Amino acid sequence: MSAIAMQKRITLSMIVKNECGRYLEQALKKHREYISNAVIIDDGSTDRTAEECLRLLEGIPVKLVRNRASRFQNEIELRLQQWEETIRENPEWILNMDADEWFEDRFAGEIHRLLAGEQADVLCFRLYDFWSKEAYRDDEYWQAHHYYRPFLLRYRPDFDYRWRAAAQHCGRFPENILELPSAKSELRLKHMGWSSSVDRENKFIRYMLLDPKGEHGWREQYLSIMDEHPSLVAWSE
Numbered sequence: 001m002s003a004i005a006m007q008k009r010i011t012l013s014m015i016v017k018n019e020c021g022r023y024l025e026q027a028l029k030k031h032r033e034y035i036s037n038a039v040i041i042d043d044g045s046t047d048r049t050a051e052e053c054l055r056l057l058e059g060i061p062v063k064l065v066r067n068r069a070s071r072f073q074n075e076i077e078l079r080l081q082q083w084e085e086t087i088r089e090n091p092e093w094i095l096n097m098d099a100d101e102w103f104e105d106r107f108a109g110e111i112h113r114l115l116a117g118e119q120a121d122v123l124c125f126r127l128y129d130f131w132s133k134e135a136y137r138d139d140e141y142w143q144a145h146h147y148y149r150p151f152l153l154r155y156r157p158d159f160d161y162r163w164r165a166a167a168q169h170c171g172r173f174p175e176n177i178l179e180l181p182s183a184k185s186e187l188r189l190k191h192m193g194w195s196s197s198v199d200r201e202n203k204f205i206r207y208m209l210l211d212p213k214g215e216h217g218w219r220e221q222y223l224s225i226m227d228e229h230p231s232l233v234a235w236s237e
Helices: 024-031 049-056 072-087 107-116 197-210 219-224
Strands: 010-016 037-043 062-067 093-098 101-103 122-129 135-137 149-154 182-191 232-234
Touching: 010 049, 010 072, 024 049, 024 093, 024 101, 037 049, 037 072, 049 062, 062 072, 072 093, 093 101, 101 107, 107 182, 122 135, 197 219
Parallel strands: 010 037, 010 093, 037 062, 122 182
Antiparallel strands: 093 149, 101 182, 122 149, 135 232
């Protein structure tokens, strides 16, 4: 069987908003190396984010949906929209990424070989929260990289997907997908959204406005965002 015949169809599913000048270009240049198509929800951008998505993914089929007004204040509504628009494309594998996330370099060369022999329907990865361009945070409040979480899902139309109905932190996939067979991958995921002081301050303000009591998340973690001396670990590819 040829390498092309072995390749699985990977649909990139992503929500974006005002991403120009941030991490979108680097993320999409990485993803276009292995995806078959993309479903992108532009959640009320006031810049040229939508146009940049089309430019950066030129030559790849893109379904672009533009929300006139942002739905982020009720995240479950936005995630359900993303899900419904994605499954309408009859995906084989769904890769659910934020606009400030991409995998380490070896992912592009290994993912299709991995999927060709994969029996599981859910692939879980470790996500590293970068606090600078070269280092990730590792302390009591930031330990995502110690756990495996689902980012890649083989879509099963006959499965009864159920969502966690929460205004914030509802999850990017239905909450019951781990009832399906799952596997862990040692390929690592880089989250760059905390890697500048401006990003951190903006996110801190947003969480304090949307969830000031920590009812949908962890208030102590929100407060730790502004820690001036976090524990950082240098990244190595």
